[in-house]
Amino acid sequence: MIYRHYNSPFGDMIILSKNENLVGLYFQTQKEFKKIQDTYEAYKPYKHGVLDVFEQTKQWLDIYFLGDLPTFTPGLELDSTPFRLRVWEILQTIKKGEVITYKDIAKIIAKEKNIPNMSAQAVGGAVGSNPICIIIPCHRVIGSNNSLVGYAGGVDIKRKLLELEGIKID
Numbered sequence: 001m002i003y004r005h006y007n008s009p010f011g012d013m014i015i016l017s018k019n020e021n022l023v024g025l026y027f028q029t030q031k032e033f034k035k036i037q038d039t040y041e042a043y044k045p046y047k048h049g050v051l052d053v054f055e056q057t058k059q060w061l062d063i064y065f066l067g068d069l070p071t072f073t074p075g076l077e078l079d080s081t082p083f084r085l086r087v088w089e090i091l092q093t094i095k096k097g098e099v100i101t102y103k104d105i106a107k108i109i110a111k112e113k114n115i116p117n118m119s120a121q122a123v124g125g126a127v128g129s130n131p132i133c134i135i136i137p138c139h140r141v142i143g144s145n146n147s148l149v150g151y152a153g154g155v156d157i158k159r160k161l162l163e164l165e166g167i168k169i170d
Helices: 031-042 052-065 084-093 102-113 120-128 155-164
Strands: 001-010 011-017 022-027
Touching: 001 052, 001 120, 052 102, 084 102, 084 120, 102 120
Parallel strands: none
Antiparallel strands: 001 011, 011 022
C-alpha cells in the first residue's frame, strides 16, 4: 500500500493506492485515517510514494476545493460486496449541487432487485463504508427530513462540502 498526504481546506487527508488506482481517500477525522496512520507507523506496510494517481487525485481535489467540478476522475479500484459496490455506483451519479436521501437510494435498489423495500439503514452502512470520500460523493446523501446525518469525516465537514457546492442544509 502506498500513501500520500493532502492538505485540504477542511483538514489533512490521506490518499491510498495499491497499484496504479486510487483505493482510499480519507479525512483525518475519519476512523479509517487513524487506523491507517497507526498501521503504517507501527508496522510499515505502507510507504510514502509518488504515483500518477496521486498527482491526478491532488489535481482533482485542488480543482474541487476551488469550487469547480473536475472533468476527469482518477482511476478507482473498489473492492467490496456487490451491495456496497452498487450503492457506491449510485453515489457517483449524484451531481454536484444535488443531494439524495438514504431512503431514495434504498428505493432505487429495491426496484432493481424487484423487492418491496430495502433498508435505508443498510444503505447508510454502505454509504458510511465508502473508501473514497468526495470523489465518490457520499457527502451528498442526507436524511429523509433533509437533515445532515452521518458522515465518516464528521457532520461539520459534510456541511462544508455541501456549502462549497452551493447547498445549504440547516
